[in-house]
Amino acid sequence: MSAFRVLRSLTASSSRAVSARTFARSIHVPRLGSQLAPRAAVPASRWFSASAQVMGDGSTDLALSQKLAEELKYEQEASTEAGEPEFLTAFKGRGVWEVENVEGSDEVALTRKFGNESIRVVFSISDLQTDIEAEEFDGAEGEEGEVDAPHSSPVRCSISITKDAGVGALTFDAMAQEGLFVIENISFYPDGKLGTEMTAEADWKRRGLYIGPQFETLDVGVQEEFIRFLQERGINDDLALFIPELIEHKEQKEYVKWLGKVKGFVDV
Structure with a gap:
């Protein structure tokens, strides 16, 4: 089925993908006595008066700011x-x-x-998931002694298709992973606005509606035609490869910005 796999078992567990930076960074533990080298002692009152000009009243502010600065520097240099x-x-x-x-x-x-169609594919940083089963085999030797390649994190996608005539909205819930789209279910909404709005109110209204069948329960011939339908519209293996790469790039950029903003807040 080309770029698609039929999802045979659905799991309810999902977790945010663990960034590679967690494993790339080494942990530095100071040795006992590393702070005992002779040096001139700085009076405590002087230390607090100097830091009070740029820090809040908390006694931990300076230490937190320094750690945030170290993390920010590491991320900037690693990029x-x-x-x-x-x-x-x-x-x-x-x-x-x-x-x-x-x-x-x-x-x-x-x-x-x-x-005459408008197509929209939406995905989120918070939907990055860890493929737990794949991770269990990462680093394990294959049948011929080869080490398996690392797996990319799956990204949940919401695909919506509307027509200029305003005849409703066709939506697909799918996962993009390893260059494949795994379709979970297909819904149709007579009200195109209700089917595509990403608001809490619209989400609440959709909960009371029939969301359509699980994709795997459809006749195989119907599944294949839906796959061709999406591929013709550019929902293909190239897009499934691009989405996880883009979301990981965005998560990294947002994380670096977050570090800078939080440090700035702590320093005031």
Whole structure:
């Protein structure tokens, strides 16, 4: 089925993907006596009066600020990218999808026109998940002694298709992982606005509606035609490879900005 797999078992567990930085960074533990080297003692009153000019009243503020500064420096030095990454520039250069990526926002959206249809693919930083089963085998030797390649984190996607005639909205819940889209279910909403709005009110109204069948319960022939339907509209293996890469890039950028903002708050 080309870029798609039929989801045979659904799990309710999901967790935020653990960033590679957690494993890349070494933990430095000071040796006993490392602070016992002779040096001139600084009076406590002088230390507090100097820090009070730039810190709050908390006794832990300075230590927290220093650790945030260390983390920020590490992340900035670890990033070799200057400006927009090459994979994102190449994706935009194809002229098929528009990327809606608002700074500070948790979500990213890809949009395009296809004939009289408007197509929107939405995914979120918070939907990064850890493929637990894959992680159990990461680093394990294969049948021929080869080490398995690391698995990318799955990203939950909401795909919506509306038509200019205003005849409703067709929506797909899917996962993008390892260059594949795993379709979970397909819903149809006679009210296109209700089917596409990303608000708490719209979400509440949708909860009382029939969301459609699980994709795997459909006739195999129907499944295959839906797959071709999506592929023709650009929901294919290339997009499934691009989405996890984009969301990980955005999460890293937002994390670095978060570090700077939090440090600035602590320092006031």
